[in-house]
């Protein structure tokens with residue numbers, strides 16, 4: 001059995017209870033390089049075989065899984081955050097299905113949630129944005145033309161931008177083309193929930209220099225939007241004058 005497990009954003013106690021149990025039971029762990037906290041690997045059984053997938057190909061990863069399966073061992077494939085985001089799990093799943101190897105996915109806390117926590121922020125403020133766009137700049141991995149950054153920015157929704165810390169000059173100009181202003185609030189969060197977490201609040205205009213001045217080149221998330229500002233409407237859900245399924249409005 002192969003278990004894809006989300007390791008969470010960094011802090012070792014932000015893996016799920018189910019994910020942690022699977023890690024402690026695994027005979028083989030294949031973890032996704034530097035973004036998985038190595039302390040999680042200390043939870044494994046003494047004779048657990050541990051592989052770092054950073055220096056492996058897809059075929060090598062599958063070969064390790066196939067061998068473990070033949071030996072009736074349980075494998076945990078440990079991905080950072082939640083495996084469904086930039087985790088390259090689909091290609092593994094398709095090969096496992098072709099080989100009729102059983103697998104299951106255990107979700108994790110994605111880093112964009114860890115980033116919101118680090119900022120004490122709510123991504124979905126009434127009247128500000130009710131939408132979170134999760135995206136990235138095009139690097140060696142292509143991004144479809146219809147999802148070009150300025151097109152996404154034109155919605156003025158909350159944006160959580162992964163995998164783009166090295167591309168902040170072009171990110172800034174694409175955001176401006178899309179309709180954000182130099183003053184739109186933004187933040188760079190480095191290693192959210194890790195002991196070395198760093199939070200830099202800035203604006204769209206100052207994104208590149210903020211990263212440069214603080215030597216942030218990777219393992220960071222960029223978030224952009226009015227949710228980082230101070231203007232928003234109160235929610236209806238907790239408004240005393242608003243009746244809903246579970247609560248009557250107060251009469252006065």
Ligand code: SAH
Nearest residue numbers: 081082085086110111162163191192220221
């Ligand atoms: N599946 C992961 C994302 C993997 S892509 C998830 O759900 O979070 C790797 C990118 O995620 C990094 O380049 C960075 O942009 C972001 N990232 C991962 N961990 C992070 C953290 N602790 N703090 C800030 N950004 C993080």
